Amino acid sequence: MAQGKYCNREKINTLEQLQSLLSDTNGKQYYKEMEDLDVDTELLANTIQKTLKQKSRIKTWLEICAHCGMCAESCFLYLANDNDPEQVPSYKIQSTLGEIVKKKGQVSTEFLIKCMDTAWSKCTCCNRCGQYCPLGIDMGIMFGYLRGLLFNQGFVPWEMKIGSGMHRIFRAQMDVTTEDWVDTCEWMADEYSEDWPGLEIPVDKENADILYTVNAREPKHYPEDLAEAAILFHIAGENWTVPSEGWEETSLAMFAGDWEACKLQVESVYDAMKRLNPKRMVVTECGHAYRATVIEGPYWAGLKSGQTPIPSFHYVEWVAEALRTGKLKIDPAKKIKEPVTYQDSCNYIRNAGLADCAREIMSYIAEDFREMTPNREHNFCCGGGGGFNGMGRYRKQRNAGLKVKRDQILATGCKLVISPCHNCWDAIRDLEEVYEIGIRWSFLKPLLIDMVIVPDHLKPQDEEDE
């Protein structure tokens, strides 16, 4: 069966393979080869047979969909593309997964390329449509499943294949090694210790109250985010630590549909939990990371309880708690005075029920908090979810998808958007770049640091003498 040098069904498990794939700039050759990549119809038929035929809700869903179209306007991509009927969630899934099932896997290369384009550029797995379907049909889940089928066949966007390969090799979405990570922790603690005497980023401390885990982008590109987390834990007096291994929460493998890599990734974090025996885990300000490691992860890892080995919390939960209990106190004079809005991340609001703590935080830090409409569990995807932000092939579609969020933000009249999710943060940054509506965006950490009252004993010595 014809397989390409770059584009094939093989999984990226070695550094060599990864580098070779990376050397194909923008996946030019990769996508060319894809046009000749054979479909392993037997594998496809078997996989469907195994998971679809006897088990799981997907078959029923495909069958009972009433074709009522009530899911149409629930999808931000339908709205962003001027109500293009081809963007109706039900149509998108029926014309891809539905066909594969109907034809029992006997589909062509061309068709699978079309499926790939649909799965990665017409759905961010935000699960909003599932909320509007009277029959409880959730296209987000089905697209996740379709992505898995396509990944197995090698029909996966170049960046996604690289991303999942990174997880396989580095247990991180980027090539951050254990040494890099530990170095960054030390470096950041050093860098900021003058302003924050006693500041530490403890690595591998056992029995801590909090195990803190991050998004690999932080050590790689925004190390100050790590420092900010450390400062806030320091001010709050937390007994915390980071693991030297198993510190990465994100999962490009989940976006890629590479379930095997998903399992490897979350197990590295669960191992850290077992090794260091902390009381609980707190995850940085990232949405999909939380969903991958806390919500879906236990199932990939085969944990029957559906729970992580120790209780796990998103950063907004920790912040809400710290403000509520007074571990962090806000200086009333420094509260955000201008109108400010909040980007509800699908992944920890709709898919994890954390809408309330977000509002609680806003009540402490903002004087003029304005909701987007719709909001909370009914929010729209920022336009960058499900890997959409990171795929060159679908840049145009991604940019079009940002429109709904742009208009939502504009309608609030706010110039500042708080977004405790890396993906949303990126999407909002990009929407400003594309549409120039004059907004700013921020994670919680830098805002909080500017607002909290620092206890005297934590201030640098000379300042106290003043």
Add this chain to the structure above:
Amino acid sequence: MYEFVTGPLAWLSFMIFFIGVIVRIVLYIKGLDWQLDRVAYMEYKSYGFKGAVRSILYWLLPFGTRGWRYYPFFTTIFFVFHISLIATPVFLQAHNILLQERFGFSFITISECTADILTIALLAAAVFLVLRRIALPEVRILTTWYDYLVLAIAAAPFITGYFAAHEIGNYKFWLILHILSGELMLVAIPFTKLSHFALFFMSRAQLGMDYGIKRGGMKSKGMAW
């Protein structure tokens, strides 16, 4: 002919209907897989139950959910259609007399006039559903001949029943056609999209459990459908 369609054929179609629906439900439940569905159904039964009930009740309530409120016109038609579809045959006097005669029990009944209104409402709703399919691009793209067929199967007992009840044309002819179309619908339920008659509850319950157990139900008041 009348004896045959109301006798053995009726028995057969009711049997296929009941057994078929039960089989669909059992298969659905057997098809649940905590790891494939990624929901720990058995671990948090009470959260799952709460989520399921919530998910079903809100969606059974006209305008109970955002989805329903978003499309007020369609929702009205939808509920008129479904309420008439179920209420008319179950509470019709003629049907209940038959029930009483054969099985010695009956439900409360509605007046013939109410039955007429419901029937006409249902047929009008069906026409709107067809027009909607043709008129709206987002529904047209989803629509296949199968959707019309299913709708026709559901509407046929009402058209024929109406003709029979009002003795428009040949009473015997419409009556037999009415019975046949009713039996066709019963038989079609387990085998076609009409299975959503039962599977609506299963699928809704499942998504409800999903939200109740995994996607936030344990950390919030529950999904705001």
